[in-house]
Amino acid sequence: MNWLETLRTASDAVRAHRLRSRLTMLGIVIGISSVVLTVGLGQGAQNKVRDQIDALGSNLLIVSPGSSTGSGGVRGGFGSASTLTLDDAAAIADEKVAPDVARVAATTSTTTSLTVDTTNWTTRIVGTTPTWQRVRARTLESGRFFTQAEVNSAANVVVLGPDTASELFGRGDPVGRTVTANGTSLTVVGVLAESGASSDDASEDDVAVVPVTTGQRMSGATSNAVSTVYVEATSAGSLSAAYQEVQAALLTAHGVSAADADFSIATQDALLETANSTNRTMTILLGGLAAISLLVGGIGVMNIMLVSVTERIREIGLRKALGATPSAIRRQFLLEASLLGLAGGVIGALIGVAGARVLPSLIDQPVSVSVPAITAALGVALGIGVGFGVYPASRAARLTPIDALRSE
Amino acid sequence: MTAPVISLDGVRKTYATGSLSVEALRGIDIRIDPGEYVAIVGPSGSGKSTLMHILGCLDVPTAGTYALAGRDVSDLAETDLARIRNEEIGFVFQQFNLLPDLTALRNVALPLVYAGVAGHDREQRARRALERVGLADRAAHRPGELSGGQQQRVAVARALVTEPSMILADEPTGNLDSVSSADVLALFRELHDAGRTIVLITHEHEVAAQADRIITILDGQVEALDRRSAS
Numbered sequence: 106m107n108w109l110e111t112l113r114t115a116s117d118a119v120r121a122h123r124l125r126s127r128l129t130m131l132g133i134v135i136g137i138s139s140v141v142l143t144v145g146l147g148q149g150a151q152n153k154v155r156d157q158i159d160a161l162g163s164n165l166l167i168v169s170p171g172s173s174t175g176s177g178g179v180r181g182g183f184g185s186a187s188t189l190t191l192d193d194a195a196a197i198a199d200e201k202v203a204p205d206v207a208r209v210a211a212t213t214s215t216t217t218s219l220t221v222d223t224t225n226w227t228t229r230i231v232g233t234t235p236t237w238q239r240v241r242a243r244t245l246e247s248g249r250f251f252t253q254a255e256v257n258s259a260a261n262v263v264v265l266g267p268d269t270a271s272e273l274f275g276r277g278d279p280v281g282r283t284v285t286a287n288g289t290s291l292t293v294v295g296v297l298a299e300s301g302a303s304s305d306d307a308s309e310d311d312v313a314v315v316p317v318t319t320g321q322r323m324s325g326a327t328s329n330a331v332s333t334v335y336v337e338a339t340s341a342g343s344l345s346a347a348y349q350e351v352q353a354a355l356l357t358a359h360g361v362s363a364a365d366a367d368f369s370i371a372t373q374d375a376l377l378e379t380a381n382s383t384n385r386t387m388t389i390l391l392g393g394l395a396a397i398s399l400l401v402g403g404i405g406v407m408n409i410m411l412v413s414v415t416e417r418i419r420e421i422g423l424r425k426a427l428g429a430t431p432s433a434i435r436r437q438f439l440l441e442a443s444l445l446g447l448a449g450g451v452i453g454a455l456i457g458v459a460g461a462r463v464l465p466s467l468i469d470q471p472v473s474v475s476v477p478a479i480t481a482a483l484g485v486a487l488g489i490g491v492g493f494g495v496y497p498a499s500r501a502a503r504l505t506p507i508d509a510l511r512s513e
Numbered sequence: 514m515t516a517p518v519i520s521l522d523g524v525r526k527t528y529a530t531g532s533l534s535v536e537a538l539r540g541i542d543i544r545i546d547p548g549e550y551v552a553i554v555g556p557s558g559s560g561k562s563t564l565m566h567i568l569g570c571l572d573v574p575t576a577g578t579y580a581l582a583g584r585d586v587s588d589l590a591e592t593d594l595a596r597i598r599n600e601e602i603g604f605v606f607q608q609f610n611l612l613p614d615l616t617a618l619r620n621v622a623l624p625l626v627y628a629g630v631a632g633h634d635r636e637q638r639a640r641r642a643l644e645r646v647g648l649a650d651r652a653a654h655r656p657g658e659l660s661g662g663q664q665q666r667v668a669v670a671r672a673l674v675t676e677p678s679m680i681l682a683d684e685p686t687g688n689l690d691s692v693s694s695a696d697v698l699a700l701f702r703e704l705h706d707a708g709r710t711i712v713l714i715t716h717e718h719e720v721a722a723q724a725d726r727i728i729t730i731l732d733g734q735v736e737a738l739d740r741r742s743a744s
């Protein structure tokens with residue numbers, strides 16, 4: 106008996122018991138659709154984080170005040186955020202000290218309300234130097250970035266993020282106009298283009314960038330403290346060399362040993378890894394739940410197949426009397442179980458894909474469903490059908506023809 | 514004198530159900546030649562069906578030997594037995610045993626499926642078999658849409674579609690009225706005339722009278738060998 110004929114027999118049987126087949130598939134459908142969705146959620150979250158971190162720039166080291174301890178905590182951090190200064194940034198920028206460093210941008214960050222006429226908008230004010238634009242790989246939509254001369258003179262100029270600009274000025278061109286922050290009037294000299302990070306994360310696009318000196322004056326800061334120093338290495342290959350140089354330079358400048366470091370340096374990869382490990386835990390947890398529901402679905406298939414074997418014991422006997430070999434019977438029931446598994450998998454995958462379309466608008470989380478994930482899910486569904494079909498199928502195959510025929 | 518197609522020697526069958534054991538057959542010796550038309554008769558519970566199941570390789574004797582076409586079937590593996598049932602034997606049952614979800618045509622074609630006959634050929638042969646039992650116009654009907662007599666004729670078509678050398682029928686007319694019975698018996702007569710060996714189990718004497726030879730079973734033993742026309 107060839108496979109095609111067996112397939113026809115199996116699909117006939119599946120269709121003959123429509124309601125039962127559907128109920129049997131339900132477990133697989135739920136399992137597969139939740140696997141597709143959870144994997145999609147995990148993937149989506151990872152993509153989002155990667156976009157955000159990529160949008161920071163490339164070949165970046167991010168230096169923050171306060172040391173990260175072994176357990177991941179931060180020592181001497183936020184409250185006394187004075188361990189990193191403009192002088193540190195200047196030291197790193199020295200080509201003799203750190204030859205693998207291409208550019209350095211120190212930033213201060215405060216949150217302030219900006220006012221234009223009667224419009225108010227609260228945003229993050231970043232104080233930095235002209236190198237920031239290159240380091241952070243930002244382009245301008247209109248106008249220009251501020252210059253070193255404007256930093257030196259603490260000029261009252263500002264470059265707005267695209268979201269900030271549209272909040273304050275609507276569709277009009279803000280360049281040349283004035284915004285007020287903390288009583289200081291700032292002239293808008295440029296507007297940044299969108300950062301390219303995923304659209305639902307606007308923090309990189311809602312920002313006001315001012316010369317670092319201007320920022321210090323506005324906030325009344327008395328020290329040279331900065332909140333983050335972005336360091337761009339000359340190339341991807343020199344990233345770890347740059348890391349060493351920056352670390353050595355800062356340790357020397359602060360006069361401390363590596364064990365007492367009062368700053369921490371992170372690479373984009375490290376940031377990505379940290380974020381992903383959290384995501385991965387979530388994905389594994391949810392995926393585990395989905396896997397359990399798949400298991401339950403598989404047991405459902407086995408259960409129904411056993412019922413089906415018992416119910417069709419006469420049919421099996423008759424087929425054997427007409428010349429079916431044990432392996433032909435085994436194949437028939439195995440294929441029937443596989444068909445239930447695969448059909449459940451296809452429906453589950455479709456529901457998963459549909460869910461991936463709908464879900465992001467409901468829970469504000471990106472869901473990315475990939476072809477390999479779907480293929481794997483279908484493979485798993487088929488595997489469940491086969492795996493849980495083996496026992497009922499071999500039971501059917503083992504029945505002696507006469508016992509099967511005689512049963513009423 | 515040809516070699517017998519069926520040869521039973523001291524065949525016993527004991528059913529053990531729990532502590533109880535029933536001796537359904539107690540030493541049967543039967544020889545049936547190729548092309549014979551034999552009726553096996555006997556009261557209910559005498560062991561006729563048990564005997565037919567052994568003849569059809571659906572069951573195995575507890576003791577004694579059964580040689581089919583000279584081969585001891587106890588030596589054969591389940592796969593070989595399946596092939597023998599498929600190629601050499603056509604079954605007709607009292608309860609018809611048609612698959613309710615398949616059309617008459619596909620029911621008839623079923624043995625050919627297991628014989629590995631390709632789809633197109635299979636359909637043609639099944640159609641011819643249905644024509645032979647006079648049901649060509651019912652090919653697309655399911656068993657539920659056919660009368661009992663028609664269903665049994667479909668079952669006969671299924672039994673002859675593989676051109677087996679032997680037809681085994683267990684009370685084929687047991688559920689039929691006299692007209693349908695006559696139809697089915699006429700078919701057997703035709704098959705017999707075409708050279709097939711036919712073993713017909715029945716408890717109706719009018720039916721048994723159709724056969725060339727009657728073997729009477731009583732209490733699991735052969736009671737009388739009535740050789741009428743056979744030699």
Ligand SMILES: Nc1ncnc2c1ncn2[C@@H]1O[C@H](COP(=O)(O)OP(=O)(O)OP(=O)(O)O)[C@@H](O)[C@H]1O
Binds near residue numbers: 511528536558564716
């Ligand atoms: N599977 C079984 N287990 C136990 N006893 C059985 C089994 N099958 C048949 N028997 C017993 O064996 C004996 C012969 O049964 P069998 O079915 O061969 O009779 P039969 O001659 O065909 O009767 P009927 O004319 O009523 O069909 C009976 O006593 C029956 O109860």
Ligand SMILES: [Mg+2]
Binds near residue numbers: 561562563683
């Ligand atoms: Mg009987």
